[in-house]
Each structure stands twice: as structure tokens, then as C-alpha cells.
Amino acid sequence: MHCPDCGHEHTHVIDTEPHESDLSVRRRRECQRCSFRFTTYERPMWDALQVKKRDGSIEPFSREKLRGGIERAVEKRPVDESAVSEIVDATEAELQERNTQIVASELIGDLVSERLRAVDGVAYIRFVSVYKAFSEPEEFRRELDAVLDAELDDHGGPETNTS
Numbered sequence: 001m002h003c004p005d006c007g008h009e010h011t012h013v014i015d016t017e018p019h020e021s022d023l024s025v026r027r028r029r030e031c032q033r034c035s036f037r038f039t040t041y042e043r044p045m046w047d048a049l050q051v052k053k054r055d056g057s058i059e060p061f062s063r064e065k066l067r068g069g070i071e072r073a074v075e076k077r078p079v080d081e082s083a084v085s086e087i088v089d090a091t092e093a094e095l096q097e098r099n100t101q102i103v104a105s106e107l108i109g110d111l112v113s114e115r116l117r118a119v120d121g122v123a124y125i126r127f128v129s130v131y132k133a134f135s136e137p138e139e140f141r142r143e144l145d146a147v148l149d150a151e152l153d154d155h156g157g158p159e160t161n162t163s
């Protein structure tokens with residue numbers, strides 16, 4: 001690390017302070033020639049977006065995995081391949097816009113379910129029941145009621161499936 005004042009190439013670290021939450025490290029440095037003091041911040045950079053899972057572990061973001069989760073939710077539902085691709089693309093784009101290296105898996109779940117809900121109510125329920133890991137039937141019913149209410153609002157009556 002060159003001295004920002006005189007350009008000397010040897011500076012030494014006089015204090016190191018790891019940041020508690022964001023993995024960055026703050027270092028106080030001093031130039032060995034002119035004694036100029038300055039601070040540097042170091043933070044790890046990943047090559048790709050990382051996902052922090054509920055158990056705290058971190059793994060690289062995977063489009064395939066995201067697509068797989070959505071495909072399981074839309075199985076045997078009238079949702080075509082291109083709609084699934086659209087959700088994957090839109091979700092990935094939105095994550096990248098956030099300009100962060102680590103996103104919580106819950107956030108991805110929220111982004112996907114929001115879109116899935118607009119496409120197919122049943123697929124939405126399946127999806128959230130997996131990613132929110134419902135443990136109580138009551139939680140499941142609450143989501144289901146919300147979807148059914150929305151459909152009544154949209155169509156003015158209960159939907160009948162004739163296929």
C-alpha cells in the first residue's frame with residue numbers, strides 16, 4: 001500500500017479493526033518515511049452473488065436452483081415455460097440491481113412469490129409453503145385465504161376450473 005501523501009511504498013499497519021457485521025476490516029496505517037497516517041478498508045469480493053440461507057450458511061446464487069424451485073411449484077399448473085423464465089430473469093435482475101454481494105434467501109423467496117402470485121395462486125401457495133417452511137396448518141390456511149380473497153376481488157366470483 002503506497003503512502004497517499006509522499007508515494008512511499010512502505011507503510012505499516014498500526015491498528016486493525018474487523019467490522020462486526022459486514023466482513024470488512026478497517027486498518028490504520030502509517031507511512032514509514034513521512035509518518036502520514038491513513039485508513040484503509042478491506043472487504044472480500046465474490047465473483048458472483050451469494051445467498052445467505054436461513055441456517056446462516058452462504059452459497060453461490062444459482063439460476064438453476066431458483067428455476068427448479070419455481071418449476072416444482074408450477075407442476076401441472078397452467079403456467080408455461082416462458083412465464084417461469086420471466087420470473088427467473090426478473091428476480092435475478094432485481095437482485096443484481098441491489099448492488100450487494102450477499103442476499104438473504106428470504107428476500108429471493110419474497111421476490112419470486114410476489115411474481116408467482118400474479119401468475120398462479122396455487123403455484124404461489126406451493127412455493128411459499130416450501131420457502132416459508134410452514135409448520136402450522138393455520139399459516140398455510142392464512143396464505144390460502146388471502147389468495148382466494150384476491151381471486152374473488154379480481155373476477156367478481158369464485159373461479160371454476162373447467163379443464
Ligand SMILES: [Zn+2]
Binds near residue numbers: 031034
Ligand atoms: Zn509518506
